[in-house]
Amino acid sequence: MSRVKADDREAWNVLYNRHAPRIFSFLLRRTGAKEQAEDAHQEVWLRVWRFRRTWTDGRTFRPWLWAIACNSGRDAVRPQPEILRFSGVHHDQHELRDRLVEALHHLDPLDRRVVLLSSEGFTSDEMAEITGLSSGAVRMRLCRSRASLQERLQ
Secondary structure, three states: OHHHHOOOHHHHHHHHHHHHHHHHHHHHHHHOOHHHHHHHHHHHHHHHHHOHHHOOOOOOHHHHHHHHHHHOOOOOOOOOHHHOOOOOOOHHHHHHHHHHHHHHOOOOHHHHHHHHHHHOOOOHHHHHHHHOOOHHHHHHHHHHHHHHHHHHHO
8 A cells, every 4th residue: 555655556456456356245235236336336446546645654454445445335225135146146045145135234334334344354353443433342233233134034
């Protein structure tokens, strides 16, 4: 990111190629609609470029990027699970996938953000940095959200 901050386009391409697929996948699950995810994805990378000079050298890049991604796509009103396409999903899994997307969108937006970040492999400390919550609050929200999802899916 230090090189990107200095307007290095090659470093920008490396950064984008390294992180874009996971960011898009996250946004697709977050918004529940491919078109909204594409718009949010474009906005994420536009913001990274626009605010590259505000990034502090020595700061961990990944939480900074994911905080931007979490704030993008938050205006999705209603999921559209029928247009989502997940690789490796068999025909009999479509109903479960659709129910999961619908259940996620019944969660409080911050709870949904924590669940999705957890699914991306972030630790509670990393999620706390991204969301501005304490680690304890993240763990509590995650536990409560998982219970709510499990109840909805049964």
